[in-house]
Amino acid sequence: AKAIGNNRLRVYKSEYGENASKRTKLLFDLKSALTNKQLSVVYQPQFRLHDKAISGVEVLVRWNHPEEGLIPPDVFIPLAEQHGLICEITDFVMQTAIRELTAADLLYRTVPRVSFNVSAADFNMANSPERFVKLLTALPGSWDVIELELTETSALLNLEGVRNVVNVLEERGVQVSLDDFGTGYSSLSTLRSLPIHEVKIDQSFIRDITQNAQDARLVKTIIAMAQALNLRVVAEGVESQQQAAYLSRAGCAEVQGYLYAKPMPLTSLQSFVKNISSA
Numbered sequence: 001a002k003a004i005g006n007n008r009l010r011v012y013k014s015e016y017g018e019n020a021s022k023r024t025k026l027l028f029d030l031k032s033a034l035t036n037k038q039l040s041v042v043y044q045p046q047f048r049l050h051d052k053a054i055s056g057v058e059v060l061v062r063w064n065h066p067e068e069g070l071i072p073p074d075v076f077i078p079l080a081e082q083h084g085l086i087c088e089i090t091d092f093v094m095q096t097a098i099r100e101l102t103a104a105d106l107l108y109r110t111v112p113r114v115s116f117n118v119s120a121a122d123f124n125m126a127n128s129p130e131r132f133v134k135l136l137t138a139l140p141g142s143w144d145v146i147e148l149e150l151t152e153t154s155a156l157l158n159l160e161g162v163r164n165v166v167n168v169l170e171e172r173g174v175q176v177s178l179d180d181f182g183t184g185y186s187s188l189s190t191l192r193s194l195p196i197h198e199v200k201i202d203q204s205f206i207r208d209i210t211q212n213a214q215d216a217r218l219v220k221t222i223i224a225m226a227q228a229l230n231l232r233v234v235a236e237g238v239e240s241q242q243q244a245a246y247l248s249r250a251g252c253a254e255v256q257g258y259l260y261a262k263p264m265p266l267t268s269l270q271s272f273v274k275n276i277s278s279a
């Protein structure tokens with residue numbers, strides 16, 4: 001299933017990456033996708049490794065195109081970033097997730113943390129701090145349930161903009177996670193330049209830990225480093241028991257991946273948490 005998924009993504013990427021007219025059409029369609037209710041959000045639970053309790057959910061956007069079907073965010077998010085549409089998408093994703101999770105009464109007790117992916121362009125405007133504050137005002141309680149996931153690339157592209165937002169939000173309890181940790185050029189300097197609370201070890205490192213001793217040592221070292229710096233560490237893309245066992249031995253506190261739960265719409269999340277609590 002993984003290979004098929006990856007192939008499909010590769011087809012998408014090359015098709016849309018190299019075919020300008022196809023990309024133009026996609027951009028055109030994306031503009032109307034927001035108003036035509038083609039976007040939705042899914043939630044992927046994260047777990048504490050030692051007792052399998054839910055530690056949070058990551059919110060991921062989905063685009064169900066009327067003709068093309070599901071278009072992966074890896075394809076349309078970069079397009080949105082290049083054409084000034086990312087803020088609208090982020091607004092939609094945050095508003096929708098907060099509304100859905102609040103209406104289902106899942107926030108705080110059942111889902112203690114909600115993580116959102118944000119892009120460099122989300123921090124470009126002078127009023128970006130106010131924009132985030134306004135979005136989070138919809139929360140029924142404390143803001144310490146909220147986490148923003150930044151990649152090192154997005155953080156470094158606009159460090160000042162990110163700082164302006166993070167400084168304001170951090171005072172209200174919002175946390176920051178460094179996504180895809182280890183894949184960029186200066187992960188360590190990013191850690192120094194922003195108030196980071198969590199690192200997410202990129203799935204490309206997790207994939208081969210049971211076969212590749214080098215990757216395994218690298219992951220172990222990232223975990224040890226995170227512990228030394230008092231950072232929470234989440235391993236993403238965990239697909240096998242062997243990977244989980246290794247991560248557990250290496251002292252990784254939290255995991256996310258198909259082994260535990262795939263991204264799912266709200267209704268499935270509701271049944272999922274019900275099943276866990278009755279198990």
Ligand code: C2E
Nearest residue numbers: 060061073074077093117118119237238239257258259263
């Ligand atoms: P990401 O933030 O690194 O998200 C993790 C991706 O890995 C998600 O893909 C998730 O479905 C997938 N995944 C989770 N567990 C596993 C696993 O065990 N194995 C494998 N092979 N994959 C797993 P998805 O949902 O297709 O999102 C892809 C990327 O698109 C995300 O990567 C993120 O960079 C971006 N993205 C998604 N939603 C949003 C959004 O709302 N805003 C922004 N700015 N970017 C988003």
Ligand code: CA
Nearest residue numbers: 058117149179
């Ligand atoms: Ca992420």
Ligand code: CA
Nearest residue numbers: 179180200236
């Ligand atoms: Ca990631």
Ligand code: CA
Nearest residue numbers: 151179180202
């Ligand atoms: Ca990624």
